[in-house]
Amino acid sequence: EDKVVQSPLSLVVHEGDTVTLNCSYEVTNFRSLLWYKQEKKAPTFLFMLTSSGIEKKSGRLSSILDKKELFSILNITATQTGDSAVYLCAVIAVAQKLVFGQGTRLTINP
Amino acid sequence: EADIYQTPRYLVIGTGKKITLECSQTMGHDKMYWYQQDPGMELHLIHYSYGVNSTEKGDLSSESTVSRIRTEHFPLTLESARPSHTSQYLCASSEYSGQGGNTEAFFGQGTRLTVV
Numbered sequence: 001e002d003k004v005v006q007s008p009l010s011l012v013v014h015e016g017d018t019v020t021l022n023c024s025y026e027v028t029n030f031r032s033l034l035w036y037k038q039e040k041k042a043p044t045f046l047f048m049l050t051s052s053g054i055e056k057k058s059g060r061l062s063s064i065l066d067k068k069e070l071f072s073i074l075n076i077t078a079t080q081t082g083d084s085a086v087y088l089c090a091v092i093a094v095a096q097k098l099v100f101g102q103g104t105r106l107t108i109n110p
Numbered sequence: 111e112a113d114i115y116q117t118p119r120y121l122v123i124g125t126g127k128k129i130t131l132e133c134s135q136t137m138g139h140d141k142m143y144w145y146q147q148d149p150g151m152e153l154h155l156i157h158y159s160y161g162v163n164s165t166e167k168g169d170l171s172s173e174s175t176v177s178r179i180r181t182e183h184f185p186l187t188l189e190s191a192r193p194s195h196t197s198q199y200l201c202a203s204s205e206y207s208g209q210g211g212n213t214e215a216f217f218g219q220g221t222r223l224t225v226v
Binding site: 001002034041042043044045048088090092097098099100101102103105 | 141145150152153154158166168200202214215216218219220
């Protein structure tokens, strides 16, 4: 059975801290790994990772994939209260199924 | 901006009613998905489709059914709604271009269903 596991499930930090969110996966015929941010309604796309070792960056957010160890990390530097959200990791596996992890609830305190 | 739409946004109905949640996308994507998400909980895949006339059940057992008669339309139907069906339902679509190429999944705004 395809599985995506995120850790930690919940994280509370102070504004300005740097956080690292983890995502490990066990899927058949891995295609891509995606990160989403979900605040109130629908998830919004952050990154798609297909190749190992290539960092994707967008402002204070960055992510990298390790296909040998089957995991990805999402880094957020100089966190702001607006970064508070649930961060979802998803994997596109065989037959194009999009499987999500449980999410990491990130809370940034001022 | 993603062109994927769900209607209605909110729905409150009585037990036993038949309902259809609509999802349409104008991006020509082959892949479409339905997810169920309770407040503060994870997304569960309940149905997906590779294209017209293809539908598959997801990882979470669901009493709902789906159809895919047209590329752009992927409605979800509950024949007889029950309070246990109260949840948020999210529709998504993506494109597979072959040789490992994919787009990210675009999500609709969701339908929050309450069955009383």
